[in-house]
Amino acid sequence: QVQLVQSGAEVKEPGASVKVSCKTSGYSFTSYGITWVRQAPGQGLEWMGWISAYNDNTNYAQKLQGRVTLTTDTSTNTAYMELRSLRSDDTAVYYCARDLSFSPSIFDYWGQGTLVTVSS
Amino acid sequence: DIQMTQSPSSLSASVGDRVTITCQASQDISNYLNWYQQKPGKAPKLLIYDASYLETGVPSRFSGSGSGTDFTFTISSLQPEDIATYYCQEYDNLPPLTFGGGTKVEIK
Numbered sequence: 066q067v068q069l070v071q072s073g074a075e076v077k078e079p080g081a082s083v084k085v086s087c088k089t090s091g092y093s094f095t096s097y098g099i100t101w102v103r104q105a106p107g108q109g110l111e112w113m114g115w116i117s118a119y120n121d122n123t124n125y126a127q128k129l130q131g132r133v134t135l136t137t138d139t140s141t142n143t144a145y146m147e148l149r150s151l152r153s154d155d156t157a158v159y160y161c162a163r164d165l166s167f168s169p170s171i172f173d174y175w176g177q178g179t180l181v182t183v184s185s
Numbered sequence: 186d187i188q189m190t191q192s193p194s195s196l197s198a199s200v201g202d203r204v205t206i207t208c209q210a211s212q213d214i215s216n217y218l219n220w221y222q223q224k225p226g227k228a229p230k231l232l233i234y235d236a237s238y239l240e241t242g243v244p245s246r247f248s249g250s251g252s253g254t255d256f257t258f259t260i261s262s263l264q265p266e267d268i269a270t271y272y273c274q275e276y277d278n279l280p281p282l283t284f285g286g287g288t289k290v291e292i293k
Binding site: 160 | 217219221223228229230231234235240272274276279280281282283284285286287
């Protein structure tokens with residue numbers, strides 16, 4: 066069955082970087098994209114960006130452009146999200162999700178979420 | 186950027202009631218609209234894609250309709266397990282891809 070398993074919770078100081086992994090199984094990794102979505106405590110969903118596991122094409126939310134990098138490792142069927150220059154308002158649960166198309170569109174399977182806390 | 190206005194932000198209904206949530210886009214998005222359910226502490230779950238298509242395995246009491254700028258999500262007979270927050274999401278003009286603000290559904 067399709068599974069996306071994310072790395073564990075992180076606590077980071079302001080200005081640091083965090084890299085969250087999303088290990089997939091149960092499907093052909095390179096036939097889909099991976100989208101990243103975050104959710105601040107008590108808030109709604111915010112799309113961060115998307116990467117094609119087929120050709121590494123990316124599409125980022127302008128708000129995060131320059132601070133976020135999405136990558137994939139096809140040898141381990143794993144996607145990664147790195148966020149730099151962390152601020153307190155980056156505290157959120159970060160989700161990866163499988164994207165059905167060759168561009169950001171429909172997210173049919175989700176990881177369990179990774180809590181990133183930014184605090185001094 | 187496309188703005189998605191979802192309403193109401195919360196609602197309370199009785200078991201068996203018909204529940205309707207609306208989502209309005211700031212510009213024409215054709216049928217590029219999905220609906221998700223999120224239970225507390227859990228990841229979102231896809232219910233409806235492309236405005237009206239029911240995701241495999243999702244109960245038929247959930248439905249979606251609309252195109253252009255106005256969309257509707259309906260639970261035909263509210264069940265206790267439907268307590269959750271529901272989000273619409275568009276994907277017409279990227280970036281960014283936008284979610285609605287969410288509707289929290291509670292049992293009266």
